[in-house]
Amino acid sequence: MGRAAAEAVLALGSPPPGMARGAWLHEALRRAILSGRLKPGTRLPASRDLARQQGVARGTVVAAYEQLAAEGYVVGATGRGTFVARDLPDDLLAVRPASEPPPAALPGCAARFARSPFAGATAPVRPFRASLPDLAAFPLALWTRLAGREARRLGTALLGEIDGVGYLPLRIAIRDHLALARGVECDVGQVAIVASVQQALDLVARLVLAPGDAAWVEDPGYPAARQVLQAAGAQLVAVGVDGQGLDVAAGMVRAPEARLVHLTAGRHAPLGHVLSLDRRLALLRWAGVAGAYVFDDDYDAEHRFADRPLPALKSLDGGDRVIHAGTFSKLMFPGLRLAYAVLPRALAPDFADALSLTARHQPQATQATLAAFMAEGHFARHVRRMRMLYAERAAAFAAAGRREWAGRLVVPPIMAGLDVACRLAGGFDDRAVAAAALAAGITAVPLSRYAVERSDLSGLVLGFGAFEPAGIADAARRLGAVLASAERQPADQPGCSD
Amino acid sequence: MGRAAAEAVLALGSPPPGMARGAWLHEALRRAILSGRLKPGTRLPASRDLARQQGVARGTVVAAYEQLAAEGYVVGATGRGTFVARDLPDDLLAVRPASEPPPAALPGCAARFARSPFAGATAPVRPFRASLPDLAAFPLALWTRLAGREARRLGTALLGEIDGVGYLPLRIAIRDHLALARGVECDVGQVAIVASVQQALDLVARLVLAPGDAAWVEDPGYPAARQVLQAAGAQLVAVGVDGQGLDVAAGMVRAPEARLVHLTAGRHAPLGHVLSLDRRLALLRWAGVAGAYVFDDDYDAEHRFADRPLPALKSLDGGDRVIHAGTFSKLMFPGLRLAYAVLPRALAPDFADALSLTARHQPQATQATLAAFMAEGHFARHVRRMRMLYAERAAAFAAAGRREWAGRLVVPPIMAGLDVACRLAGGFDDRAVAAAALAAGITAVPLSRYAVERSDLSGLVLGFGAFEPAGIADAARRLGAVLASAERQPADQPGCSD
Numbered sequence: 001m002g003r004a005a006a007e008a009v010l011a012l013g014s015p016p017p018g019m020a021r022g023a024w025l026h027e028a029l030r031r032a033i034l035s036g037r038l039k040p041g042t043r044l045p046a047s048r049d050l051a052r053q054q055g056v057a058r059g060t061v062v063a064a065y066e067q068l069a070a071e072g073y074v075v076g077a078t079g080r081g082t083f084v085a086r087d088l089p090d091d092l093l094a095v096r097p098a099s100e101p102p103p104a105a106l107p108g109c110a111a112r113f114a115r116s117p118f119a120g121a122t123a124p125v126r127p128f129r130a131s132l133p134d135l136a137a138f139p140l141a142l143w144t145r146l147a148g149r150e151a152r153r154l155g156t157a158l159l160g161e162i163d164g165v166g167y168l169p170l171r172i173a174i175r176d177h178l179a180l181a182r183g184v185e186c187d188v189g190q191v192a193i194v195a196s197v198q199q200a201l202d203l204v205a206r207l208v209l210a211p212g213d214a215a216w217v218e219d220p221g222y223p224a225a226r227q228v229l230q231a232a233g234a235q236l237v238a239v240g241v242d243g244q245g246l247d248v249a250a251g252m253v254r255a256p257e258a259r260l261v262h263l264t265a266g267r268h269a270p271l272g273h274v275l276s277l278d279r280r281l282a283l284l285r286w287a288g289v290a291g292a293y294v295f296d297d298d299y300d301a302e303h304r305f306a307d308r309p310l311p312a313l314k315s316l317d318g319g320d321r322v323i324h325a326g327t328f329s330k331l332m333f334p335g336l337r338l339a340y341a342v343l344p345r346a347l348a349p350d351f352a353d354a355l356s357l358t359a360r361h362q363p364q365a366t367q368a369t370l371a372a373f374m375a376e377g378h379f380a381r382h383v384r385r386m387r388m389l390y391a392e393r394a395a396a397f398a399a400a401g402r403r404e405w406a407g408r409l410v411v412p413p414i415m416a417g418l419d420v421a422c423r424l425a426g427g428f429d430d431r432a433v434a435a436a437a438l439a440a441g442i443t444a445v446p447l448s449r450y451a452v453e454r455s456d457l458s459g460l461v462l463g464f465g466a467f468e469p470a471g472i473a474d475a476a477r478r479l480g481a482v483l484a485s486a487e488r489q490p491a492d493q494p495g496c497s498d
Numbered sequence: 499m500g501r502a503a504a505e506a507v508l509a510l511g512s513p514p515p516g517m518a519r520g521a522w523l524h525e526a527l528r529r530a531i532l533s534g535r536l537k538p539g540t541r542l543p544a545s546r547d548l549a550r551q552q553g554v555a556r557g558t559v560v561a562a563y564e565q566l567a568a569e570g571y572v573v574g575a576t577g578r579g580t581f582v583a584r585d586l587p588d589d590l591l592a593v594r595p596a597s598e599p600p601p602a603a604l605p606g607c608a609a610r611f612a613r614s615p616f617a618g619a620t621a622p623v624r625p626f627r628a629s630l631p632d633l634a635a636f637p638l639a640l641w642t643r644l645a646g647r648e649a650r651r652l653g654t655a656l657l658g659e660i661d662g663v664g665y666l667p668l669r670i671a672i673r674d675h676l677a678l679a680r681g682v683e684c685d686v687g688q689v690a691i692v693a694s695v696q697q698a699l700d701l702v703a704r705l706v707l708a709p710g711d712a713a714w715v716e717d718p719g720y721p722a723a724r725q726v727l728q729a730a731g732a733q734l735v736a737v738g739v740d741g742q743g744l745d746v747a748a749g750m751v752r753a754p755e756a757r758l759v760h761l762t763a764g765r766h767a768p769l770g771h772v773l774s775l776d777r778r779l780a781l782l783r784w785a786g787v788a789g790a791y792v793f794d795d796d797y798d799a800e801h802r803f804a805d806r807p808l809p810a811l812k813s814l815d816g817g818d819r820v821i822h823a824g825t826f827s828k829l830m831f832p833g834l835r836l837a838y839a840v841l842p843r844a845l846a847p848d849f850a851d852a853l854s855l856t857a858r859h860q861p862q863a864t865q866a867t868l869a870a871f872m873a874e875g876h877f878a879r880h881v882r883r884m885r886m887l888y889a890e891r892a893a894a895f896a897a898a899g900r901r902e903w904a905g906r907l908v909v910p911p912i913m914a915g916l917d918v919a920c921r922l923a924g925g926f927d928d929r930a931v932a933a934a935a936l937a938a939g940i941t942a943v944p945l946s947r948y949a950v951e952r953s954d955l956s957g958l959v960l961g962f963g964a965f966e967p968a969g970i971a972d973a974a975r976r977l978g979a980v981l982a983s984a985e986r987q988p989a990d991q992p993g994c995s996d
Binding site for chain 1: 528529611613614616623633634636638641642645646649650653654656657658659660662693694696697700704705709722725726729827831832833834835836847848850851852854855856857858859860861862863864
């Protein structure tokens with residue numbers, strides 16, 4: 001059909017013992033693409049044929065293709081087949097081994113690290129990519145001016161090494177901001193600057209968990225957090241989430257001896273619920289008795305539209321059990337790569353050691369620029385301005401969804417944030433819908449990808465923060481067409497995968 | 499003697515089971531200082547008294563005081579006692595718990611992470627601090643101009659997330675530089691940008707080691723590398739070093755089944771030897787057969803004064819077993835916090851996943867500025883210029899040492915780098931001399947601190963790169979006085995510690 005491409009002849013071998021066939025198939029295909037063995041534009045075998053060839057269910061192949069599509073490695077079009085993406089980022093293609101690399105048999109954490117979901121971070125900026133702030137609205141000229149000014153002011157002092165936990169004026173600015181905006185009272189010695197909330201979680205997990213220790217995770221919850229906890233040797237315990245957030249009582253029944261809890265108390269990822277006060281108190285009481293630590297990823301609680309945000313969980317933390325972590329990726333811009341953690345006093349010195357041993361720190365100049373941006377009021381002003389902008393976009397998104405999706409995809413009330421989990425009506429398979437949306441040029445994350453044990457979740461996590469209302473309306477219309485067409489097909493035969 | 503300070507009454511408790519008394523005493527004192535219980539200016543008990551009070555040998559107390567002094571927590575002056583430093587960095591003092599924190603009983607890697615040697619990174623810039631480039635010689639104005647230009651050129655593209663392994667133009671610039679300067683031929687897909695060589699080592703260790711796997715480390719060798727390997731669960735195997743570098747044959751006898759080797763092939767840290775060609779070939783042959791990986795920290799091989807640097811170990815690596823890592827901290831400035839690793843092809847995808855899961859990446863703007871700095875020739879020019887500057891300073895240092903140290907401290911031929919390991923004549927205790935030097939305002943690292951099993955090492959690692967010849971001459975004179983006075987005292991009663 002216009003695209004000439006020989007079908008790939010694949011010799012993928014077979015999965016190593018203990019590896020699920022679906023995960024293995026995805027990984028084997030990804031490596032074949034990365035190594036250049038499957039070249040851009042190559043047509044993949046029809047899912048039916050590959051399933052037969054590998055002796056797996058066709059659904060397994062379809063799911064692997066869909067995951068590759070969501071990650072940008074392959075593109076599919078209804079009735080035309082699945083192709084290795086022609087516009088793969090150059091750097092993905094650079095590993096071209098002279099001979100085939102040996103099969104991955106790394107004995108360390110490799111298997112537990114698994115695939116990073118951030119590999120797709122450079123995916124196209126288009127509706128409805130989640131977790132993305134509006135970059136065009138950021139005052140870049142002001143930022144650049146401050147960076148130059150700080151460089152001139154600090155001179156060679158800017159070039160030296162700093163304390164591993166971060167540039168002191170930035171830590172002071174964050175402490176002051178958290179007191180005001182999140183009700184968190186702490187000493188600056190408890191504040192550490194990190195590259196990401198993931199980094200803080202990785203270090204905390206390595207510090208407080210012995211191999212096999214139980215850690216509660218939200219179900220549904222943020223997959224990358226689970227991956228990091230597993231890499232640190234945790235035994236994950238899925239704890240349900242309802243309208244009041246994490247079901248603390250269920251956690252206490254399932255794993256009363258857990259050593260660590262990961263949650264998103266201020267705004268559940270991805271469902272958006274706020275952990276209720278009763279549950280906050282119950283969680284902290286239990287943590288005090290159990291000697292457990294609670295890692296609260298306060299990732300996007302400040303973009304709250306109507307009401308003032310509830311103070312963070314850490315504000316109630318008399319027993320000093322909570323690690324309060326947050327990022328500037330959503331409040332500022334993701335390329336900044338600055339985040340912070342507020343550590344319990346007993347954990348702060350060990351965290352500082354672990355951080356400076358395993359990473360050192362983020363560049364001093366970047367920290368100094370952010371410190372000035374915060375201390376001089378630009379940060380608070382920017383967050384205020386963006387909160388109004390995102391509220392408008394949330395309203396535009398909700399209106400467009402009501403208009404275009406005819407109840408097939410339901411937008412809940414949007415109270416905060418840059419994205420929202422919308423539920424699909426019965427009969428839709430959210431992975432199939434997400435793959436079909438991708439083929440139509442719309443980014444959507446299947447809600448089921450956040451599930452640990454739950455199998456009743458079907459929806460799409462959609463971002464609205466980075467897009468103009470006109471773009472939102474247009475994409476909503478196109479997604480409406482995808483939904484209408486997906487509904488006419490049996491959910492187990494998505495048209496895009498062979 | 500002019501300094502009014504009540505002697506601290508210390509209730510330190512007793513060491514937890516399994517912890518060495520010396521390490522515990524150091525940590526207990528450090529925490530008392532960090533918590534504010536021991537205030538700046540407070541005089542510590544005489545080592546004799548504290549030893550009696552705690553039921554430990556006096557040498558144990560002296561050693562703990564010396565370590566605290568080397569880290570900047572305390573200062574001592576001959577015959578006047580040891581005091582909590584008055585000029586502690588503010589941020590060290592900020593953790594002031596309402597009540598005493600519970601004793602550290604973290605079940606994870608905390609004990610293995612141990613103390614970070616980088617806590618002293620903000621120590622004063624004065625002779626003979628090691629590993630420090632000359633910050634005043636860095637073209638900061640040019641750098642700041644490039645940063646502003648890149649921000650204007652890239653606009654909002656600068657604000658987005660980038661690939662977890664780093665900004666592609668920077669990775670290309672590094673690949674090109676390594677081909678030219680280090681003989682390393684690799685694809686850009688093998689190049690990952692990290693915050694530090696420590697971060698690359700941490701991730702490689704977690705990927706390739708199962709708990710208890712053996713890893714060779716140089717003896718003497720870089721202590722922070724050992725700490726990271728231990729935190730990853732490695733069983734360290736000390737392998738000796740002689741004039742040809744790592745004794746590969748000894749490693750093959752001691753631990754032929756090791757999975758990882760850490761070494762500094764281009765310029766041994768701290769002795770300065772270059773790994774001989776025979777040993778390079780033997781190491782790579784063994785690694786290929788054993789399936790082991792070799793982590794080469796090429797930390798400062800490019801500051802080579804007389805001859806052209808030998809190509810890096812990685813240039814011989816036909817079997818793709820070598821991780822070649824390097825940092826810009828010494829070639830540019832340490833506040834930059836950019837380093838890189840060249841990964842074997844089979845390891846690159848897993849490393850990329852692990853890096854982006856546990857850290858994400860360094861700020862995009864910083865990477866873009868360095869990419870421009872390299873691509874436009876400023877980097878090569880700067881390294882060339884600094885190589886000449888450091889050669890002059892090495893000569894000034896060697897001449898001053900010959901003049902002032904009267905054979906008590908011997909400067910070997912300095913071929914490369916920013917610092918040098920000088921041997922002390924018999925009868926000197928290098929930790930005592932380093933502590934006495936510190937009291938005289940001179941920074942010196944005892945060579946014995948680098949030892950794993952060796953007990954025959956006594957010397958000082960001294961840096962010369964960051965200091966003008968006049969400052970070097972003055973400090974050499976003062977260090978000469980310290981040496982002359984230390985020689986007159988029995989080595990087990992350093993005058994500075996009570």
